[in-house]
Amino acid sequence: MKPELDEIIHQPTRTKIMVSLYTLGENEEIEFINLRDLLNLSDGNLSSHLAKLEEVGYVKIRKTFEGKKPKTYISLTAKGRKAFENYIKALKKIVETK
Amino acid sequence: MGKKEDFSVQETLIEITESFRKTRIALSKQRTGDYLILWGLLMFLGYTANEMLWILSMYKTGALIWLSLIVIGIAGTTIITIKRIKQRASEYFPEGIYIGLSWISLLIYAIIFLGILKITGISLQGIQTSLFFLNFAMLGYVLMGIFLGKELAIIGIVTSIASLFCALFLKEFFNIAMALLSLFSFVGGGIYINKKWSVKNETRA
Numbered sequence: 001m002k003p004e005l006d007e008i009i010h011q012p013t014r015t016k017i018m019v020s021l022y023t024l025g026e027n028e029e030i031e032f033i034n035l036r037d038l039l040n041l042s043d044g045n046l047s048s049h050l051a052k053l054e055e056v057g058y059v060k061i062r063k064t065f066e067g068k069k070p071k072t073y074i075s076l077t078a079k080g081r082k083a084f085e086n087y088i089k090a091l092k093k094i095v096e097t098k
Numbered sequence: 099m100g101k102k103e104d105f106s107v108q109e110t111l112i113e114i115t116e117s118f119r120k121t122r123i124a125l126s127k128q129r130t131g132d133y134l135i136l137w138g139l140l141m142f143l144g145y146t147a148n149e150m151l152w153i154l155s156m157y158k159t160g161a162l163i164w165l166s167l168i169v170i171g172i173a174g175t176t177i178i179t180i181k182r183i184k185q186r187a188s189e190y191f192p193e194g195i196y197i198g199l200s201w202i203s204l205l206i207y208a209i210i211f212l213g214i215l216k217i218t219g220i221s222l223q224g225i226q227t228s229l230f231f232l233n234f235a236m237l238g239y240v241l242m243g244i245f246l247g248k249e250l251a252i253i254g255i256v257t258s259i260a261s262l263f264c265a266l267f268l269k270e271f272f273n274i275a276m277a278l279l280s281l282f283s284f285v286g287g288g289i290y291i292n293k294k295w296s297v298k299n300e301t302r303a
Contacts, residue, residue, distance in 0.1 A: 012109070012110075015110055015113050015114060015117070016113055016117040019113070019114050019117035019118050019121065020117055020121040023117075023121040023122060024121070024125070034124075034294070038120060038121060038124050039117070039120075088114075091107060091110060091111065091114075094107050095107065095111070
């Protein structure tokens with residue numbers, strides 16, 4: 001049976017976002033601007049893809065103030081972590097069956 | 099259709115590998131600024147002490163002060179490194195071994211060059227010694243920059259140029275100029291790098 005790829009993750013930008021957040025480790029979050037610079041994305045592009053990932057519960061977006069500066073932190077949820085692991089497993093299966 | 103899907107899977111795998119590599123490098127930069135802040139503060143203290151001792155005509159105490167600062171620096175570097183290793187598993191930072199080897203190679207070559215100078219009857223003094231060690235250390239930062247990103251390399255190059263400028267045009271104020279240079283380029287650079295590459299622990303946020 002052909003393994004199914006998670007359609008939400010299986011998109012170039014969202015894959016990159018998921019990889020970066022997964023690499024951070026559990027309970028760790030990265031500031032929005034750092035993630036944007038790391039992935040070489042525009043504010044709008046990153047925001048729209050994060051919104052999609054947040055909608056399905058894969059990422060958590062935390063908005064806060066540090067002093068008077070607004071800051072946005074992004075992290076992977078447990079559901080997102082699991083989904084990404086399953087996505088990698090599915091990719092491996094596809095490669096192995098070729 | 100099949101070909102298109104093949105390409106897409108391969109592309110995804112390439113994207114994953116590349117993103118993983120980029121994030122890992124970013125993570126390895128995390129808290130790199132601590133080294134710069136530590137050595138910047140120690141160099142600031144060293145050059146300030148040099149100036150004070152020069153005013154008080156206590157030249158011989160200088161070597162002892164620098165030696166103590168270097169010992170503190172090595173102890174501090176070890177503590178920071180242990181902390182980093184505890185924070186991140188070694189698989190996150192495979193470049194670490196190359197960086198470590200680069201510093202060891204630089205130290206060995208600095209000793210070899212000093213040996214060659216001694217054999218040829220040239221002995222470095224005062225400003226020359228400062229420039230020699232500082233620029234060897236800056237070469238280390240440029241090499242680290244090759245592995246970890248341009249910020250470290252820029253700090254190394256700017257500090258080297260500034261140190262030569264101080265030696266050529268600010269001889270009278272060399273110690274003060276170097277103390278300020280250490281404070282701005284090392285401590286300032288360190289704070290910038292730490293801020294730029296901060297990753298927070300949610301549970302502590």
